[in-house]
Amino acid sequence: MAINSQSTPFTSLEDLRTEHGRLLRASKESSGATDADTETVADKIVRFLARARATGARLDYPSDREAAQSVLDYWTASLFTLPNGVCAAQALPSAIPGVTSDAVNLQLEPFDPSTIDDVMKVADTWLNGPDADQVLARRLMLHLLRLSADKPEFDVVPTIRGALYDLDAVELVDQTIEGLVRAGVARVTRGETKEMDRVALRTPDLILRWATLKKWCDERREFRHRVEQWNAAGRPDADLASDAALDEARQYHDRNKLERDFVNASADQQARNLKQAAVDRRAKVAWSILALLALAGWFFTAVNIDASRRNASRAEKNSVIASDNARKAENNAREAKTNAAEARKNAIEAKKAQKEAEDRKEELERRRQLTDLRRLVRALAEVVTASDVDQHVLALQKWDKLVDEIGREEPFHSSLDFDSLRKTVTDPTTANLSPSDLNRIRTLRNKLIEGSDLDDSIKLGREQSFALVEVSVRGIYDTLQQGKPVSEAEPFIREFWTQYWGEMLLFEGGDVETQMVAFGQVLREIQAEAEVPRAELKASVEKFSTEYLKGGMSEFTSKVRRLTPAAFTQLQQEYKNIPADAYNTLLNEVTSHKVSSGLVKRLNDQQIPLLRALDKERRGTQSPPAKSNLP
Secondary structure, three states: OOOOOOOOOOOOHHHHHHHHHHHHHHHHHOOOOOHHHHHHHHHHHHHHHHHHHHHHHHOOOHHHHHHHHHHHHHHHHHHHHOOOOOOHHHHHHHHOOOOOOOHHHOOOOOOOOHHHHHHHHHHHHHHOOOOOOHHHHHHHHHHOEEEOOOOOOEEEOOEEHHHHHHHOOHHHHHHHHHHHHHHOOEEEEOOOOHHHOEEEEOOOOHHHHOHHHHHHHHHHHHHHHHHHHHHHOOOOHHHOOOHHHHHHHHOOOOOOHHHHHHHHHHHHHHHHHHHHHHHHHHHHHHHHHHHHHHHHHHHHHHOOHHHHHHHHHHHHHHHHHHHHHHHHHHHHHHHHHHHHHHHHHHHHHHHHHHHHHHHHHHHHHHHHHHHHHHHHHHHHHHHHOOOOHHHHHHHHHHHHHHHHHHOOOOOHHHHOOHHHHHHHHOOOOOOOOOHHHHHHHHHHHHHHHOOOOOHHHHHHHHHHHHHHHHHHHHHHHHHHHOOOEHHHHHHHHHHHHHHHHOOHHHHOOHHHHHHHHHHHHHHHHHHHHHHOOOHHHHHHHHHHHHHHOOOOHHHHHHHOOOOOHHHHHHHHHHOOOOOHHHHHHHHHHHHOOEOOHHHHHHHHHHHHHHHHHHHHHHHOOOOOOOOOOOO
């Protein structure tokens, strides 16, 4: 089976995820099927991997690439679990030109910068077409940016979809968002609900490169410049905004204090102008009536007495009419009283609706924060579970970038000590989280969940994490019980620890946690057996120490008690001349170790109750514990 090297990429991360879901269902349906069916599933997986890998050329946002790479890693690892000897190292090199036998590390294609040029052309074509609302698109795009309060620079600000519904009718906002996403200038990260979707500018480069957006940003800066001139001139009323200009200014979500003063003063001035116009209209009507009365007096002076009698008759009729009008006025008064009561009732209902809207907005914000907490713990877990020096350095860089993005926000800033967390996971003697770290994370999770209806978020996250744990646990045991070395089980081992130290902290119940701990203890013994410098590694360790450290094995072992990526990363900082490839070569020898049959049996003894606990909690309603029992 050979696949064209120019495999058609998915149009977006969402399309990739949709196909990922279909493939998951097909894989489950084929469980226990014939050999021919297994080969068909393997063929689908490899073809999916080829397209997913090519999609990297279209993905420039770090979290999108991370999500796509996770899917890529999952299906690469899944090839190991198929019967008949099908595995990634055998299938991928023959199917995807350019892929080596080291297929367990299949990587996304690099991003193609020319994609942005195509995106800008498509976006301009769409904006000038009949389906686009340019005014709404402009306001929406500016809501994805924030003009600094004290300098004319814009920052990219991802915004939840629900907050954008204030701009216009919900269906129009959704249509415009989808149009911007299809054009490629905006991106949507799906949330637990549609309102919780995070909408963001595709890349900050568009602020300068896309002429349309640059024009909109310049207009926003021009408004600030106008306000600053108004303030410098002593805030004259003549320079205030009104009508359409005032309405547009009210749409700017990032107004600084001076701009808010300008908008408030403009609104007050417009209200005064409208009130004065109403007074002028009433005065004009009054003068017209007086003029008519004067003319009527002159006329009636000139008429004869017969006209006076006719007037008396009319006066009598008018008296009857006045009596009728009095009765009507009384009825109107009663109706006004009824309307006033109805208005009070409407005011109470409006206040109630406002309170419900505020509560909904708070719940949407908590959902977003829970999603951010999931991203944090997974990034932290990737530092713990890196399999080589390059991965360890990359995981640290991703963690630092995520902390810079989220760490200054509340409640993360006051709840988590990010410096302490980083120090803990990079310590080669521990390389995991402490119970106090775990409890702080869970305390924050409980704070986000408390008083909110987020059960569906917990259930969805639990289902996803439990499925990954089940795949990784089965993959570890199935690989090792065939007598294969630790290196071939490494993708599954890494995913297990990623979940163990990551998202499972947020979703597992007490029974699953207990069994995860038991399985993890045996897995630690297996890894320790491989990572502690042993007799068969003595020659390689001695050679490494002599060549790079200018000393004997004793110097090396005094600095490194475990041959792990974390330990080598720390050593690399001290010895700048040692290339990462040298460490990774030694790590490959470490992971080529074959596990003893006794440890494999113990692993199976712990696998069975863990899988049962996962299945039981998946079907039940047990809540995640408030505190951790992890060692």
